[in-house]
Amino acid sequence: TSESDTPISRFQQYLRINTAHPNPNYTTPINYLTNFANSIPNLHSKIIHLTPTIPLLLLTWPGSNPSLPSILFNSHLDSVPAEPEKWTHPPFAAHKTSDGRIFARGAQDDKCIGMQYLEAIKAIQSSDPNFVPLRNVHILYVPEEEVGGFNGMRKFVERKEFEELNVGFVMDEGQASTNDEFRVFYADRTPWHMVIKAVGMPGHGSKLVDNTAMENLMKSIEVITKFRESKFVIVKAGLAANSEVISVNPVFLKAGTPSPTGFVMNMQPSEAEAGFDIRMPPTADPQLMRKIIEEQWAPAWRNMTYEITEKGFLRDNMGRPLMTLASDTNPWWSVFNEAVTRAGGKLSKPEILASTTDARFMRRLGIPTFGFSPMKNTPILLHDHNEFLKDTVYLEGIKHLKTCFAGISILEKMILHTI
Ligand SMILES: [Zn+2]
Ligand SMILES: [Zn+2]
DSSP: OOTTSSHHHHHHHHHTSOOBTTSOOOHHHHHHHHHHHHTSTTOEEEEEEEETTEEEEEEEEOOSOTTSOEEEEEEESOBOOOOGGGSSSOTTTOEEOTTOEEEOTTTTTTHHHHHHHHHHHHHHHHHOTTOOOSSOEEEEEESOGGGTSTTTHHHHTTSHHHHHHOEEEEEEOOOOOSSSSBOOEEEEOEEEEEEEEEEOOOEETTOOOSSOHHHHHHHHHHHHHHHHHHHHHHHHTTSSOGGGSOEEEEEEEEESOEETTEEOSSEEOSEEEEEEEEEEOTTSOHHHHHHHIIIIISOGGGTEEEEEEEOSOSBOTTSOBSOOOOSTTSHHHHHHHHHHHHTTOOBOOOEEESSOOTHHHHHHTTOOEEEOOOOOSOOOOTTSTTOEEEHHHHHHHHHHHHHHHHHHHHHHHHHSTTO
């Protein structure tokens, strides 16, 4: 292996492909991954278009018993944007510092696992050229996760090609752990995007008048802030994790009359709006949430209207909260847990993920799905400035996945042969 072709250099090359919204490039990473997959024995690739311009990449490692339900390893191709001027290293240069930190948008979320899956399969086959997994193993690279998956996983799970995969178990992205234990996630929170709008009395900037749009909006923001604080104190007191409560965070404010130098300063605007990111744990009551929004956050009597875009579901097709059992009543949990332990890893208590992933579309179909990104002793930097991953952590993750994948294949022969 030349110096320019190592797991780290391949990771850096993948990170240098700018797949950030609003204009993610999907063809370059798919070509890159296909080329790499072609260099690994026994991997077959297929590109499927979800729209004429939005593709996904499906790789398949055939198992010895392809009639059994398959295992799917998922990651997304796209990233959130970055503000380059606020980073210490350019977000698409994948610069590696002398202490091994690789800085890039996507380093943690989630280009690490995308490449680690392949590196692990490559490593398994080079240490044992005769190794064949029991089931078909699929490695999937989907677009549009960061914008809700509408033209991504949400669409793909409805296609015949997905049904034909006969997926029995899914591993998707997780999150970094700041200590020496790996984290595993059995559920996500469900996002609602909420925009509240106020209308009110326009008028001269000097006039004290009731019921202006700004006043109405600010009152709503006050009420929402109180709700936010009532949840936050529970988290701060250590009584619940961030991911176990409902969160609501303002993400934009829009009001005022633009002028060439900024805003007209002596007019009170007749309209004002604000946007919020709401996340609900799977046990939350969506009806109650709607009632609170309608009666307290955007009441019609205060000249407010609201729009909610539900970016997911709280229940599966059978009406159950969207979560995967993380106990030994779920044989896939036993296999995963045992494989991690045998690989020498420690798992912390299974958690709900504070954010949201494409796992929800698989859980919705009743397919057991765990979130797992093998990053430990790493600060959690997804969607943040200066996102990085250390080379040693990345390499250890590959080793871990390698043992874990091989372990799953061996263990499932013992535990899951009846599924
Ligand atoms: Zn993300
Ligand atoms: Zn992600």
